[in-house]
Amino acid sequence: MRVEPAGAVAAVEIENSRYLPSLVCLDDDGRLLTGRAAVQLAAQRPERAEQHPKRALLRQSAVLLDDREVATADLAAAVLARAAEEARARCGGTDPGRVVLTHPADWSPGDLDRLVEVAGRAGLDAPELLPEPVAAARFHAANISANASANISADASANAPADGDGPIAVYDLGGGTVDTAVLRREGGGYRAVAVAGDPDFGGRDLDQALFELLRDRALDLDPGPWQQLWADPAPAAAHQRAQLARELTLAKESLSSTGTVYLAVPGYPEPFVVQGGEYRAAVTPALTASVGLLERTVARAGLTPAELGAVVLCGAASRTPPVADLVAARLGRIPDLAADPKAAVALGALTDPPAPADAGTATGIHAEGAPEAGSGRWTVAHYPDEVDPELWL
Numbered sequence: 001m002r003v004e005p006a007g008a009v010a011a012v013e014i015e016n017s018r019y020l021p022s023l024v025c026l027d028d029d030g031r032l033l034t035g036r037a038a039v040q041l042a043a044q045r046p047e048r049a050e051q052h053p054k055r056a057l058l059r060q061s062a063v064l065l066d067d068r069e070v071a072t073a074d075l076a077a078a079v080l081a082r083a084a085e086e087a088r089a090r091c092g093g094t095d096p097g098r099v100v101l102t103h104p105a106d107w108s109p110g111d112l113d114r115l116v117e118v119a120g121r122a123g124l125d126a127p128e129l130l131p132e133p134v135a136a137a138r139f140h141a142a143n144i145s146a147n148a149s150a151n152i153s154a155d156a157s158a159n160a161p162a163d164g165d166g167p168i169a170v171y172d173l174g175g176g177t178v179d180t181a182v183l184r185r186e187g188g189g190y191r192a193v194a195v196a197g198d199p200d201f202g203g204r205d206l207d208q209a210l211f212e213l214l215r216d217r218a219l220d221l222d223p224g225p226w227q228q229l230w231a232d233p234a235p236a237a238a239h240q241r242a243q244l245a246r247e248l249t250l251a252k253e254s255l256s257s258t259g260t261v262y263l264a265v266p267g268y269p270e271p272f273v274v275q276g277g278e279y280r281a282a283v284t285p286a287l288t289a290s291v292g293l294l295e296r297t298v299a300r301a302g303l304t305p306a307e308l309g310a311v312v313l314c315g316a317a318s319r320t321p322p323v324a325d326l327v328a329a330r331l332g333r334i335p336d337l338a339a340d341p342k343a344a345v346a347l348g349a350l351t352d353p354p355a356p357a358d359a360g361t362a363t364g365i366h367a368e369g370a371p372e373a374g375s376g377r378w379t380v381a382h383y384p385d386e387v388d389p390e391l392w393l
């Protein structure tokens with residue numbers, strides 16, 4: 001993420017993409033590869049790859065990649081350092097004016113210490129830390145007029161009147177986790193008053209649901225080629241499996257905007273057709289459970305849905321069609337799908353909180369503990385994420 005001269009925030013593209021995969025892979029010389037090079041090598045040598053550096057960081061101090069022990073802080077630092085290096089290169093080699101790292105709201109002080117250690121190993125000293133839902137709420141507040149209500153079937157009259165100072169509920173469905181929070185305006189910022197999440201449910205489970213639909217279809221038609229594809233230890237077969245996994249993810253994402261996807265599987269003469277309706281039916285139970293978390297978080301905050309100023313959806317997987325419908329049905333509120341759900345947290349991390357309604361022209365209020373905006377030319381936002389999906393910077 002860089003801050004342009006006029007103060008606008010822009011993503012730094014890495015390898016022609018706004019998103020950098022968080023997977024890390026050890027090469028023949030013992031270096032930690034990131035980005036596409038890591039993805040390509042991991043397809044051939046999965047035993048050398050760590051798919052989820054963030055999860056590994058919190059669970060253990062080291063992992064075995066092939067036969068070499070690698071500190072998990074180094075894995076996460078490799079991703080952050082890559083992003084920082086690319087940002088520096090685009091800003092004439094200057095150092096960042098601020099470093100803001102976002103983190104799940106329920107991370108413990110020990111987890112946050114690990115994050116600061118990672119930043120240090122990546123050469124990013126003294127990072128500011130900001131809970132992700134706080135960043136999402138800041139982004140929402142800054143974009144409130146631009147945000148269109150999610151295109152869902154619920155009656156718009158079910159929405160409570162917009163209240164810029166009302167509590168905000170955040171539902172964040174990412175690649176590996178779902179997190180919900182309720183935030184209250186306090187002073188010049190937001191404070192999380194209730195938080196809940198499922199560290200084991202995210203977009204990759206939706207990939208898995210689509211995979212299972214495809215598998216059942218293939219096995220019904222002819223089990224031979226499918227079984228061969230998954231049993232074959234040859235590198236060519238590993239490559240085909242990795243390619244199929246990538247295509248499944250893309251197909252899943254396009255099912256958020258198109259009705260049907262076609263998936264070619266090696267060994268089958270025709271592509272398999274998956275209809276949006278069957279995919280939605282397959283994922284609705286798990287998504288319903290995730291929206292149940294949001295309901296419970298609102299209740300734990302001592303609020304009814306009608307008392308919320310807004311319900312904000314972020315995380316790229318929250319684009320999955322049933323999500324907005326389920327939130328509307330369960331909470332009776334039309335949610336706001338963040339303008340750029342994948343980037344909402346990172347962009348919000350670089351957005352100042354709105355001034356309170358009764359604060360007149362007060363500025364520079366940062367009740368969340370964040371210092372005033374720096375004058376430096378670029379800023380890193382976000383922590384080393386899990387996934388297959390990507391680290392957003």
Ligand SMILES: Nc1ncnc2c1ncn2[C@@H]1O[C@H](COP(=O)(O)OP(=O)(O)OP(=O)(O)O)[C@@H](O)[C@H]1O
Pocket residue numbers: 173174175176177178202203204249252253254256314315316317318319320341342385386387389390391392
């Ligand atoms: N248009 C889309 N429709 C549905 N899912 C999508 C879409 N675009 C991306 N995704 C999915 O969103 C997930 C990534 O979301 P995001 O980038 O918000 O996660 P993350 O912040 O990296 O992960 P986490 O928050 O779990 O640590 C992936 O599973 C990806 O396939």
Ligand SMILES: [Mg+2]
Pocket residue numbers: 172174175315
């Ligand atoms: Mg996320």
